[in-house]
Amino acid sequence: MQHCQPAAGRYRTNARRARTLIIGAAVAASAFMTTSASAALIVRYSFDETDNTVNPQVVDSVGPTFTNGGQNGGVDLDVDGVFGSGASFDGDNDVAFAGNSSGSEFKTSSDFTFTTWINLQPDSSPDVQARIFDATNTPDAISGGLGWRLQLLNQNPSNAGTIQLQARGGGTAINSTLSTLQEVQSDGSWTFVALRYDTDGDATVSVLYQADDPTAAAVAANSQSVSAVGPLSYGAAAVPRIAANQNAVKRTAALYDEITLWDTVLTDEELATVFRATQVPEPASASLVFGAAALLVAGRRQCVGRRQRRRDA
Numbered sequence: 625m626q627h628c629q630p631a632a633g634r635y636r637t638n639a640r641r642a643r644t645l646i647i648g649a650a651v652a653a654s655a656f657m658t659t660s661a662s663a664a665l666i667v668r669y670s671f672d673e674t675d676n677t678v679n680p681q682v683v684d685s686v687g688p689t690f691t692n693g694g695q696n697g698g699v700d701l702d703v704d705g706v707f708g709s710g711a712s713f714d715g716d717n718d719v720a721f722a723g724n725s726s727g728s729e730f731k732t733s734s735d736f737t738f739t740t741w742i743n744l745q746p747d748s749s750p751d752v753q754a755r756i757f758d759a760t761n762t763p764d765a766i767s768g769g770l771g772w773r774l775q776l777l778n779q780n781p782s783n784a785g786t787i788q789l790q791a792r793g794g795g796t797a798i799n800s801t802l803s804t805l806q807e808v809q810s811d812g813s814w815t816f817v818a819l820r821y822d823t824d825g826d827a828t829v830s831v832l833y834q835a836d837d838p839t840a841a842a843v844a845a846n847s848q849s850v851s852a853v854g855p856l857s858y859g860a861a862a863v864p865r866i867a868a869n870q871n872a873v874k875r876t877a878a879l880y881d882e883i884t885l886w887d888t889v890l891t892d893e894e895l896a897t898v899f900r901a902t903q904v905p906e907p908a909s910a911s912l913v914f915g916a917a918a919l920l921v922a923g924r925r926q927c928v929g930r931r932q933r934r935r936d937a
Contacts, residue, residue, distance in 0.1 A: 667691050667729050667885035669722075671701060672708045682711070682720045682866070691729050693721035693863075705881030706741045706814045706834075706903045711866075715745070715754075715877025719868035722757070722883075730759045730885060731771065731858040733793075737886040738774075739818040739898055743879035744785065744810040752778050753788065754876040755869050756808075756817060757883075761859025763871040766790035766797045771858045773869075774819060774829070776808060776876065777801055785810055789819065789829055793856040798827060800850045806831045814881075816899050820889045827852045830895060838900035840892035847892075 668686045682701075684691035699720050700712040711720065722730050730738070742756060754776045762769025772791035778784045785807030791798040808815045808831065816832040826849040836842045866883070867876040882902040890898065 664887045665884060666887050667722075667883070669880075669883040670708060671705055671711045671881055682722065687729055691723055691727075693723055693728075693866075703879060705879065706743075708881075710741075710743075710879045710881035712879050713867040713876060715751075715867075715875045717872075718875065719872045720866040722759070722864040722866055724863060725861070728759070728864050730757075730864040731862070732885075732887075733823075733855040733857060734887065735822055735889045737818060737820045737888065737890045737895070738884070739816065739886075739895075739902070740883045741814050741816055741881040741902065742808060742876075743812065743814045743881075744808055745877045745879070746810060746812045751874045751876075753874055754778055755865065755867060755874050756787070756876060757864065757866055758869050758874075759858070759862075759864035760790070760792075761862035761870065763869040763873065766792050766799055769859070770794065770856070771862065771864075772798075772819070772821065772856055774817065775874070783807075785815075787817065787829060787831065789827060789850065791821070791827065791853060791856060793854055796853050798850060798853055802829050802848045802850075805829060805848050806833065806846055809833065814879075814903075816902075818895055818898075820895070821856070822852055822889045823855045825852060825889075826850065832899055834903065836899075838896045840896050843892040843896050843899070 666687055667684050669682050670685055671682070682693040698714070699718045701709070703710050703712045705711075713719070722728055738757065740757065756774040756776065758773040758775070760766060760769045760771035760773050766773070770792055772789070775788050775790070776784065777786040777788050783803075787802045787805060787808065789798055789800050789802060806815075808817065814834050816830075816834075818830040820828045820830070822828075828847050828849040830843055830847040832842065832846050836846065862870060865872070866880060867878060868874060884898065884902070
């Protein structure tokens, strides 16, 4: 029998667990779900719905049509991903757009979490400051632009996989080399990269390898934070890009998979769930996670109903 506890006790704990499980289910099942804590998956590029021959584009399986993006230069959308299909960028003339002229949900001024899997190709020589993802309106220094981007330092072989975070909302800019993080691997294996941006707090980047434990402790141990610069703003004409900058240079030779955007700052536990859910086969993971989440939500509703009946008695 499930015992109902006050909100400060088991009820609140179960609500947090349900939120985490629902987040995992949303990723695994490509579902748009808003949890009781208002965490929602708003963009997902799984690269599984793509076609190399008919109107090739990057397809958002969650959001509105404008979040779909075109690609040019011959991006291969039929390669093995971290699971299912991925996208291959050759570092020469490949770029994909994460949105279009109508808009992009990656240009958000609210709290957000961005995640991607990336597989730098062995023996590739990416440009200095090669972009992992670029949602700015400038191809050059962030001090003269708006938005945010993650890029690879790559000034010499010893720091080729070191991540830089740059962001600006109109005032002070972030221009941080995250030297304490694990580097993005360039040995043909997959690396999970996440940015959690809190407009009232910190910007936190996390880097995890497939062999890392899918736990909150592992996320915390492999994260680095810098002070955020408040809400971000963007140039109206800028379209966020994958693996290149606004001039379609600063390119990255890599495979990509499972790019997601969330409308909140995920906790370490929730990010660990996304890390796990985006590299396990579906739909088995989805059914397991949905089942567990349903039980927790059902238990919560039972508790609410019992408290209401006691008040009415």
